[in-house]
Amino acid sequence: MSSKNYKIKVGFSIGDYNGIGPEIIMKSLKDKSITDFFTPIIFGSGKLFTYQKNIFKIQQNFHYVEETAQAQNGKINMVNLWKDNVKVDLGTPTEESTKMAIDSLEAASQALKNGDIDVLVTAPINKDEMLKHGFKHAGHTGYLEEKFEKKGLMFLVTDELKVAVSTHHIPVWQIPENISKEKLKKQIKLLNQCLIEDFCIQKPKIAVLGLNPHAGDGGQIGNEEIEIIQPVIREIFENGIMAFGPFPADSFFQPEKYKNYDAVLAMYHDQGLAPFKTLAYADGVNFTAGLPVVRTSPDHGVAYDIAGQNVADERSITEAIFTGIKIFKNRQEYNELMQDRLRPKKAYADSGVDEDLPDDSEG
Known part of the structure; x- marks a missing residue:
């Protein structure tokens, strides 16, 4: 993964789709040149995102895949976790939207653990509703700590x-x-x-x-x-x-x-x-x-009060994407430098020359 030609894979969990999660994800990816910088992989629903992109009048095409390994560079990939129609009630958390938030997070986190994506960006969740439906943690941090067995x-x-x-x-x-x-x-x-x-x-x-x-x-x-x-x-x-x-x-x-x-x-x-x-x-x-992996998110919540109004600001999730990419690259470079630093020097036993000694042949 140290190759300069390697394109970083950024995965997205969609959060509560009755909040602003899908809206800010799509807005952050609306620039057609975005896939020149990384490969987006959304763990969501094609029907859900098609319905919402029509509400927000976003011109966007998705490449649907059954599993992360099928994602293609140059496209906005959608791991199509749910193929059935879903009921959308923007501004109100529902059992279906909460369960889908949990499913999306679990699928994206497993892909991160498997190395199928390099960076995970999590859209906002409703912690109270998720706890009611079997989620065991009061937020992403505790969940990821358990998932990756690291504080x-x-x-x-x-x-x-x-x-x-x-x-x-x-x-x-x-x-x-x-x-x-x-x-x-x-x-x-x-x-x-x-x-x-x-x-x-x-x-x-x-x-x-x-x-x-x-x-x-x-x-x-x-x-x-x-x-x-x-x-x-x-x-x-x-x-x-x-x-x-x-x-x-x-x-x-x-x-x-x-x-x-x-x-x-x-x-x-x-x-x-x-x-x-x-x-x-x-x-x-x-x-x-x-953590041994890179996870970022916007610093705001689900914002039910503005869901569906096409006024959600995507700047924080866009910053989350590029901060995650930067951290991934910085960590990769640091690890490579440390490997070089710890690599044993080549021995010159055959010539009897110690490469660490100064050359006194000229004086």
């Missing part, structure tokens, strides 16, 4: 702002008990390695936020900073990782502050995602860091 990290990224969160979809009262020294050490190390491998940052600077208001105010508003977060940052820093903090979250996301760092680790979901989505909503990408 991941929710990482929201743009070119200028990158925010990871230590805890994901849990109640606020459970946050303190889900923060520990061991967990934070693993997450900061993972984040550091991700920035090196996936974003080509040689010596990342990572800002760590406090848990409590004003980062605890020296213990006056909670002790987690003193007892857990500060000792971890100190230990990590002494071991060569450029981690700093803990910083008060309420004042950190001013441009003159956050731009001094390559990434931020927030302690909980809204602490990191609220400022991120405010600053970078249209261009933000959700990337699952730490």
Whole structure:
């Protein structure tokens, strides 16, 4: 896969089709030159997408395949998971749309695991409805962690702002008990390695936020900073990782502050995602860091309130596509460089010359 002529395969799970998933996927692929850059493979339904493309007046043809291996370069491929008619009720989640979201995600994830696609882009899902219908995880991250047997990290990224969160979809009262020294050490190390491998940052600077208001105010508003977060940052820093903090979250996301760092680790979901989505909503990408595969998604939800109105903005999913491709290439290049670095040097036993010694023949 190191060949320059290799065309990256990007797979799409469609999310809840009664939301804006199919709309933003089709809009992101509407430029006829898009297949010059990668090979799109949608895990969906030909009849569903044909129905919706007529609503949105999108001129688009699909190449239908039974399995991923049949996908062709230069075409928008559709793995036709459902051949029957489907009932569309735009703006309202239904049992059928929820089950299809689960089926699409499972098929696309299996293709990613098999190596049949290189990057997975997931359209928005309705987590509550999926849980009601047998899905065991409160989001994509937990599902992918189980699928690939590796702990991941929710990482929201743009070119200028990158925010990871230590805890994901849990109640606020459970946050303190889900923060520990061991967990934070693993997450900061993972984040550091991700920035090196996936974003080509040689010596990342990572800002760590406090848990409590004003980062605890020296213990006056909670002790987690003193007892857990500060000792971890100190230990990590002494071991060569450029981690700093803990910083008060309420004042950190001013441009003159956050731009001094390559990434931020927030302690909980809204602490990191609220400022991120405010600053970078249209261009933000959700990337699952730490997995052996590349998965991205737009940083917004199903948007039932605008489904079917032809006003959904596809910029975030377009960014997700090209961020995923960039990460895949960066990771590929990093692995190739590491292989070259670790490859043993050729021995010159026959001549008795040590290639590492200087040549003194001229002086």
